[in-house]
Amino acid sequence: MHRLVYVAVATVLTLVGAAPANAAPLPRSVPSVVAAQPPTTTAVMSVRGAGPYRIGASLDRLTAAGLIDWSVATCDGVVAAGATGTWAGVILLAFRHGRLVEVSTATVPPYSPAGAGVGMTFAQLETIYGPRGGLISNDAGTATAYLVRVGARVELFTGHPIRPGVGAFQVGPASFVERNFRQGGAC
8 A cells, every 4th residue: 555655646747847866757658650630529629519609599599698798790690709718719609590500610629529720621530530521512513511410410521711721610500501501601
């Protein structure tokens, strides 16, 4: 039992950089290949939303909770809004008739639960998602995106305006997110 306590204390001291001279370093395994950045709980954007910004949430409730920094009515019952706190400047929100229908970003992180995000190539998305996703074009044939369906919701990775690959990542109901990509925005 005494040895177990010594090992625990030595481990803690090693982690904080104050290990005794006779403490052996802990072995570490180093991956030979670096994969896509694994998502953390604070950097994940899924078809459910991001952090406290859950698809279907009420604009009034999020505003009352201090989670909305600004909002502007666009048209057809759509309100664009900005997040507060750690999500400020990271995600944009779209509400339709007072309910959250889209969370979008042009930054890294956040990542999808599978580890996909802005800055990747469409080929990398194909590797990550396999048969669960695929490339689509808008109805005008002027833009390409990578779409992943999860029930009635989607993850949509759209192109970058000045370089190949993903420039934006959006999540929400297919009836809003995918339709806006294929047919143009609601306004």
